Each structure stands twice: as structure tokens, then as C-alpha cells.
Amino acid sequence: MNLILDVAWTHVRSRARHTGVAVAGVATGVGFSIMMAALMQGSQDDFVRMLVNALPHIAVSDERRSPPLQPAEQAFDAAEFHGLKPEVRRRGIKNPLATMAALEAWVPGAVAPSVKVQAIIRYGNRDTGASVIGIDPRREANVSELPTQMRQGTLASLYRATNAIVLGDRLAEKIGARSGANLTVQTSEGTCINAQVVAFYHSGIRQVDESTAYVLARTGQILAQQTGLINELRVRVNDPMIADKVARRIESDTGYKSVAWQEAHEDLLNAFVIRNVIMYTVVGAILLVASFGIYNIISTITHEKARDIAIMKSLGLKERTVRTIFVVEALIIGLVGAVAGFLLGYLLCLALGSLEFKSPFMDTNRLPLAYNPWHYIIAAAVALLSSFAAGYAPARKAAHVHPVEIIRGAT
């Protein structure tokens, strides 16, 4: 074995108890870091999955991000307007079928049309505001998880009645509507229809389940008082992570406002960033505390081994060699601690994953955990880095030991 490794290993091995405590410190830090990372990322992934699946990945609406330029603005560098009355344009996406066909030609996924109307749903003496979305049930299956989220009935039930409506389970609960109930849907334009509840759905996102209802596209067009109206294209991409890029291109190609799920939930995603910063800070703090243990043990060894260091230096070992010996000792502790921490972290994850929770606010009854090798790699890297940092100072001090002072002291 290499001399440095041999001496380092002999030192840490001969102080089994001290070494064990330091290794346990690192292992605890690494283990809990892995567990925390698995828990945080697991819950984040689960939440994002829910967000992504609850709605289409991209919603292309008939709005524009900014109002169209006035002729004067196009002609002059600066123009000021007073009492400008915006032009009333016909609502909806122009030539929706042609637009859809154009998108389907390059979008890696599927496109479905919809009509979105704000309405008041009234049942008995209870009424509530809701988004009523007119869809094509056959195409909808390609762009959202709605067919799999159905409770009591299927999406095809929309074809069963003249003005069939599918309610979110919380919305139905709020107004007290059951399957088969006849309710009134009234828009701000004054259109009012009677609709029959044919099914419920449950997306898992309270806000959606409480305020969204689905009807057939033609029913939506009746509510919007515009035949053939399509005011939203719903797009699902094969890889949800590229939704923002696809949305930008759609917007640039069509001019219509295209909102990817990342943009729609930007505040939540930003919250995840903060959450991750907090998580890694806590993980770093845990490993920092563990590194104090390493610092302690290496300092103790260098103190106890002062005479041996003096002897090695008097024999002719270079300062660098002596320093490396003690840094390697710290790294050995860090490495063994990291490996033990892997096992501890994995077992903690298994234990957490086996716990069962029953909560009315959660669909799942087990903690979502992510088993990601990067958690292990990062935890080990931080452990080794902190081990190195913890070992370096005492190692440097040991390397600077003046052999004569120790030898004089010993004699």
C-alpha cells in the first residue's frame, strides 16, 4: 500500500472509537441529507406531476400579450393618444381548424380545441362562479388527464344529454348537485341554459375542482353566443419540460397568447426554488456540523501523533507528505461516513415510504419519495469536501511541526 494511505489508515484504524464517532457524524449527515432530498424532491415531483397533468401543457388563447400597434405608433417614434376606443374584434381564434392543423404539423404532441366561458352555475338557491369549458371529448383525451380523472361517469357521458355538464367534485359538493341534477348556467352576456350533470371529475387540485366545469364545445359556443367559436387551443407535448419552448414558438407563429404550464404556475415553481435553497442550506448545515466532528478527530490525532510526525519529518518525509497523510485520514472518515450514510439514507427513505397517512387533503396516503442517484452523489461530494476542509487545517498544522521542538520535549 502507498505509504501515505498506509500511515493514514493505520492512524484512523488505531483510534476506532474516535473514528467511529466521526464516521457516525458524517453518516448521519449524509443519511439525513439523502432522506430530506428524497422527500423534498419526491413531493416536488409529485406536485409538479399533478400540476402538469391537471391542465393541458399549453393553453393558446385568443388574447394577445400586448395590444396591437396603432397606425400612428408605427409611423412615429413617439405618439400619445387620448380617448382611444379599442376596436371591438370578433372573439375567438381565427380559422381554428387551419391553426390547429398548422400546429399539429410540428408540435410534438396533440392539440385540441375548446371554448372557455365564465359563467354562474346555479342549483337550487345556491350559485357559484365557474369556468365552463366546451371541449371535444374525443380530442380532449389526447391533451389532458381528464378522462382518467372522471368519477361517476365518463367524458363520453357529455353526449348523453342535450346540455350535459361535467362538474369538478368540489364544485358539485359546494352547490350540492348530484349526478342527474338539472342546473342553470348563465353567462355575463345573459345567455342562460339548463344543463344536466352527467359526471364528476377529480383532478386533485382544489382550485380546479372547485371552479371548472366541462361541456361539449357546441354547448360552450351557445353560451358564448358565437357559432363555431374556438377561443382556446389546448396543447399537450410529449415532454412536459419543453412546454415553455413550444409555447414561445406557438406564440411567435400564431400571434396568440400561449401560456405553458411553467408560466401558469410560475409562482409555485419559484417557491420550489426557495424551498430547494432552504433544503440545501439545511443539508449543508447538517454536514457542516458533521465536519466539526472530523475536525475534532483529526486535531486529536495530530495532537496525539505529534511525536510520530516529528519522527517522520526527521527521517525525511516532506511537509507535503505529512499534510497529505492527515488530509487522507479526514477523507477516509468522510468516505466511510458517506458510504454508511448511503445505507442509512436509503433505509430512512424505505422507512418513510412505508409510513401511511390518511388525510382528507391528500389523494395519496404515502409520502412521495424520489430515489435519485444525484442525491447520493451530491451528499457524498459535500461530505468529502467538508471532510477535506475539516482535515486540512489540522493537517497543515501537523505538517508545520518543527521536529526538533518535539524531540527536545520528548527527551
Next chain:
Amino acid sequence: MSEAPAAATAPFAGASMPLIEARKVTRILPGVVPTTLVHNIDLEVREKEFVAITGPSGSGKSSLLYLLGLLDIPTSGEVLIKGRSTSRMDEDELAVTRLSMLGFVFQFHFLLPEFTILDNVALPMRALGALSADAMRERAAELLSSLGLADHVDKWPDQLSGGQRQRVAVARALANDPTVILADEPTGSLDSKSSDQVFEVLREIVNRGKTVVAVTHDLGLAERMDRRIHLIDGEIANDGASVGDLA
């Protein structure tokens, strides 16, 4: 004893020069009251000499040995090894010079307690890295055998007597086949029988062409060496005189 590792004496040349030379060497320990350990020492040590450094306690014997052995750096003056000044050498160069050209034996054996006898002897060879692992072990075993310790190679230092440990320390000092062995009170902690054994080992080393410089307070032992340097208050009071003359 076996042949030298090839790289042992490579950095130096010039056999006719003194092996170790001290020129106006002074060592002062800094402090509120600076302490002069040795003052204005001029000294040459040549090949095959068996030199005793004697003197009363606090006369600077060990300090002079540490300066000659490059373990300490003079406050003024310089130490030359084979004609080459060491005053401008950095820590690494000094370490390599100690490793390849000088062997140390201390009053207390100073063996590493967590290593076997064989590993202790092999340590300087491993640090120098001039031999293969097998060759190192072979040479370490030979050295121990030549010092009567063939049966103890796999033992731990605390399993040996004081005299045996000191012989192991001598074997370790010889590991890289150094030009000079520097011994600081090598018999200081031993009984008379063990002292004689260690002295005979040192004599044998000189007979085989090495140079030995030993600090001792034992005037009887010093009398049996070839040259005696007597220090008083950090200065050479006499160089070459017999113990009788010093008394």
C-alpha cells in the same frame, strides 16, 4: 549489510570534501530572553570518522547534532553537506537530503508504535521510493538480521526490550544507506549491556565505511570513539582530545 539504494547519494559528489561542514554556525532561540544554543561553531566531519560530541548538560551537544543533521537551521553561519551549502535549501530539499544522506538515532527509539518492526525499518525506504516493495522488505529484513533481530521482524515495538528497540532504530537509520549516522544519546536510556551492544553496532557501521557522529554524556563511551568534540556553553572547547585530557 546490503548495497545502497541507487538514488541515495545522487545529489552530491566530491568524495575528498568533508561530509559535513559547519562554518561559523550559531543558533539562538528567539524569545523574551534569547538563548544561545551554539555559538560560532567551525567543524568538519570526514568519511569513516566515529565522532563523539560530549559536554555537560546544556552545553549544546544535541543542538549541534540537530544543526549538522539539518533538523534545525542556524541563526547565522552555514552547514555544508558534501561541500554543498544547505542554507538556501527549501524544506523539501532539506527533507530529501535527510532522507537520502543522513540517518538518525535518538535517545528514545522513537519507533512508530502502530507499525511492525519491519515496517518501521522500511519506512524511510518507502518515503524515498527508490526500491520496489519486495526489495524494501528484503533490505529491511537483512538489516534487522544483521543487527541480531531476525526473529523479531513481525513484532511490534512494545514487544521488544530497550536495547532491541534501539537496534531497530539503528536499522531504520541505515535503511537508505546514508553516508552519515547521527545519534543523539543512543545509549542514554539503556543499561550497560545494551549500551555495549548498541556501541558495537555503531562501531561496526564505521568499520563498514560509514561515518557516525554521536552525542553522549558517557565519557567512557566517548573514549572508545575515534574523535571527541567537547562543548562548553555552546562552543567547542576541545576537538580531538581524549577524555582524560578533558577531565
